[in-house]
Amino acid sequence: MVGAGLVLAETAKLCDSERVLLALGLVQLINPRLYEYDYDLYLLYPAMALVVMVAKDLNVRVFAWLQGLFITVMICDFLISLIGINILPYFPGTFLTLCALFLTVVGLSLKHQTPFFRLSDLPVLRKVGFQSQFQPPRADKPFSENNMP
Numbered sequence: 322m323v324g325a326g327l328v329l330a331e332t333a334k335l336c337d338s339e340r341v342l343l344a345l346g347l348v349q350l351i352n353p354r355l356y357e358y359d360y361d362l363y364l365l366y367p368a369m370a371l372v373v374m375v376a377k378d379l380n381v382r383v384f385a386w387l388q389g390l391f392i393t394v395m396i397c398d399f400l401i402s403l404i405g406i407n408i409l410p411y412f413p414g415t416f417l418t419l420c421a422l423f424l425t426v427v428g429l430s431l432k433h434q435t436p437f438f439r440l441s442d443l444p445v446l447r448k449v450g451f452q453s454q455f456q457p458p459r460a461d462k463p464f465s466e467n468n469m470p
Contacts, residue, residue: 325427332430
């Protein structure tokens with residue numbers, strides 16, 4: 322989650338105040354304190370709203386879906402706490418949904434940032450002669466020569 326937060330902050334080119342808000346929200350996702358409906362969600366929801374807004378520039382259709390999911394989760398948590406139901410059993414679902422939302426946006430930002438990634442682009446694998454594309458053996462060479470790099 323920490324690495325995903327760094328990736329999102331770098332690929333979305335967030336300013337300093339947005340990075341602080343994202344970090345405070347991610348702390349709640351990494352280590353939630355489930356004592357009661359505490360002040361923890363006051364930091365989590367603005368950070369996830371920032372994450373949803375980052376998705377707007379990446380894919381409009383996914384942005385609309387994530388926006389609806391985020392608003393639904395937020396309204397459900399608010400109504401559950403307003404009615405007075407013990408909210409502790411509902412926290413894991415909330416945090417799981419928000420983690421999935423966050424990782425979806427990180428995945429979209431990585432896909433948007435890097436058009437295509439091949440394993441042979443890694444310098445370590447290039448040294449050992451790794452080839453990322455399968456090359457069928459040629460018929461004019463013996464089998465032992467086809468397997469040599």
